[in-house]
Amino acid sequence: MSADIQDTKTDEPVYVTEALIAEDIDAYLVKHQHKTMLRFITCGSVDDGKSTLIGRLLYDSKMIFEDQLASLEHDSKTVGTQAGDIDFALLVDGLAAEREQGITIDVAYRFFATDKRKFIVADTPGHEQYTRNMVTGASTADLAVILIDARQGVLTQTRRHSYLVKLLGIRNVVLAINKMDLVDYSAERFYEIVSEYSNFAKGIGMESFLPIPISGLKGDNIVTPSTAMPWYQGPTLINHLEVAPINDTEMQEHPFRMAVQWVNRPNLDFRGFTGMISAGTVRPGDAIRVLPSGKTTTVKTITTFDGDLDKAVAGQSVTLTFNDEIDCSRGDVIVQSDNPCEVADQFEATVVWMAEEAMLPGRPYLLKIGTQTVTATVNQPKYEVNVNTLEHTAAKTLALNAIGVVNISTDRPIPFEAYAENPDLGGFILVDRMTNATIAAGMLHFALRRSQNIHWQTTDVDRDAHAAQKNQQAKAVWFTGLSGSGKSTIANIVERKLHAMGKHTFLLDGDNVRHGLNRDLGFTDADRVENVRRVGEVAKLMTDAGLIVLTAFISPFRSERQMVRDLMAAGEFIEVYVDTPLAVAEERDVKGLYKKARAGQLKNFTGIDSPYEAPEDAEIVVNTVELSAEEAADRVIERILAAIG
Structure with a gap:
């Protein structure tokens, strides 16, 4: 195994054998351990040549061993590269699907070094559906190389990636106009693209960028100046990478x-x-x-x-x-000590949505920032950004790859700084609490003033005193199930019997609260989330008052039921799953709702065109096919009495 490198004193090639490596390993490590490390990404639209460029950098920096080179030459012939040319993208595109389609799907990280500096480069995908991968690669980068195919010019994905680069705080940007060999190394075409990109860059607040005309395939202006473009007098790409500033510094x-x-x-x-x-x-x-x-x-x-x-x-x-x-x-x-960062629990932030399912305003997500994890809710977007026109458009939610500005609330105050000042304390991700999937990345702008002006007021009569006065323990008994399952009927019987026993109770019914507290809400997924959030907060206040509060709501999503559980003290929340098969509930159809839903007259109806996520670990499960409403109520009461002693 050997690699051809250049002797810096004689300019003669030196073949690095395993014996030579063993002999000089200590000297090599000493030489490289004090070099600075630049992290950069390559991004842009599909087939702009990102992987080819990185492959060329690896090749020209002599980071390829002889056996790798032989394999690369063989594979290049297999994929039909022109005679004598090497397909450098094969060095980076490691997934079988990437090689088959000739695209990048995952983020590929590669290491290489020159005499002046070490580098870690992330090859990020150009397809719109993999924008989330590009955000991942850019999150730790000191510099971005934005590639443009000289034949295609500035495309939608070029704009999207440029906007994300600006959003993520990468101030050092190289505009690499690639495939100049395919436009006859035209200076006119180069300056035409630079002019178009400059207008866009000004619109997003990008202060500066360095345009370089290159050919990743031919090697023009990558390591050595191109003889085919004497009209360009600026630095080569590697020259600029060797002197670019590093964030840590x-x-x-x-x-x-x-x-x-x-x-x-x-x-x-x-x-x-x-x-x-x-x-x-x-x-x-x-x-x-x-x-x-x-x-x-x-x-x-x-x-x-x-x-x-x-x-x-x-x-x-x-x-x-x-x-x-x-x-x-x-x-x-x-x-x-004398210059601390802020602490707050409500913020304005920019969010890049990265999940297939759209954002649900009001739904609780996990927010990871720095080394801490908190629960957070995201409000309806203030606006969504159109990356082509930079227009701010109205939006009720954010879909896959959408970028929007939102208000976020966390369940407790967190130390932070604006992302523009400190990415480590201002950058965050949102994680789905049920699946643990990363669904968004975001950047904090500032704390909302109300988070600083509102303080928790201490009262003399606390929740324990309220419960003691009533001679009971507060509980939140949450009935969930399909429409027609019998939730309200069973909950009503339970309250009647508890009241007869002298217990202090209150029943919150799904239909009843929509006449007042939630009269402004519809039945979209987002409105259902907000419906449960409001009722959960009211239930929390009632348990603080020492009551046994019963709620009868479809509450179709596990995430929101978990949110309410988290509001309560340990052991205070009792989930009752009224387990009734859809066919049975639909057969009952006391209110005629299923009939309307089947006829298309009632949209977003749970069980028909809106999902119901059954509890996976409810404290009580009652099957209303096997039990009457009275029997189900008795089972629930037995469990409540056991819980409150």
Whole structure:
């Protein structure tokens, strides 16, 4: 196994054998360990030549072994490349589907190095359906190379990726106008594309970009200046990559910030807080503050695997110890004491929706930011961005690949900074609580003023006092099931019998609340989510008052039922699944709703054209085919009485 590299002193080729590698490995490691690392992405529309460009960079930087080169030459003939040409994209497109279709699907990461710098490049897919993969690749990049096919010019996906690059805070952008060999290396065509792109870039607030005419296949202006384009006097692509600024270096000028990843307790004599410094510099003796608690202390030591440090900077992973015993745990953020970041629970943010199913405003999602995870709800979008025209359009939801501005509320205050200032503390993802799938990526803009102006008011009579006065334990008994399953009937019997026993109860019925509290809501999925959210909040207030509150709602989605459960104290929520087959419920059709739904007169009806997600682990299941309403009610009462003693 060998690779052909260049001797920098003699310009003669040197064949790197395994013996030579073994002999010079220490010298090689010493040479490379102090080089800076630039992370960059290639993006653009389909078939703009992203994979070919990366393959060319690997090839020209001598990062291909002899056996890989032989395989590459063989595979290039198989895919029908012109005689003498190598299909460099095959070095990057690793999935079988990618090679078959000639496209990139997944994000491919590759490493290469020059004498001046090390690089990690992410080859991101150009297809619109894989935009989420592009966001993933761009999230850690210092620089973006946006490719344009010289024959096609600026396309929709070029605009979308450029907008995302700007949104993700990548300030160093290279506009690589590729396949110049296919337009006869025309300077006129190059400047025409640059002019068109400049107009778009100004519209999205992109301050600057570097245009370079290239041919990934032929190697023009990749490593060496092109003899075919003497009219271009700017740097080659690799020349620019070697001198481009790196984010970690820039972040060292900011105030100190470090999100705690874990509490390091190897023994009883050591307690440190480990994480990666996202901004600023820290030294032993520095005054720091832990957020969100606000507790202050000073740094005692900065510990690493290689020993203690006198100073640590952005980009380094370290363990800090404190001079005082204060509470600090995973998810907290350690900051400069006299220049802390904000703490809030309501924000404006830009969201890139990445799931096949559209966003449901009001539905609770998991929000992961820094090293912490909280529950968050997303309001109806303020607007959606049309990436072609940059127009702000009205939207009730966000579909796959849509970009919109929304308000977000979290279940507790979190330390943050605007994404533009600190991507580590301002960038987040949304995760579906039921499937654990990542469904969106977002960037925080600022805290809403109401999150700073509204405070929780302490009252003298608490929820325990309310319950004690009623001589009972508060419970939320949540009946769920299809329309016609018998929820309201059973819940009504349960309340009547509990009332007769002297229990303090209240029944919230699905139809009844739509006459007042929820009269403004329809029956779309989004309205159903909001319907349950409101009722859940009311039920929470009633349990705070010490009541046994019963609710009878279809509440078709597991996520919203889980949201209500999370509002309650442990053991306070009792889910009752009224298990009635659809055919039986439809046969009953007391209100004639199924008949209307089947006739197309009633849209979004659960069980017909809107889904019902049956509980997977309900505390009580009653089958109304096997049990009468009275028998089902008795079973529920038995469970309630056992729960409240």
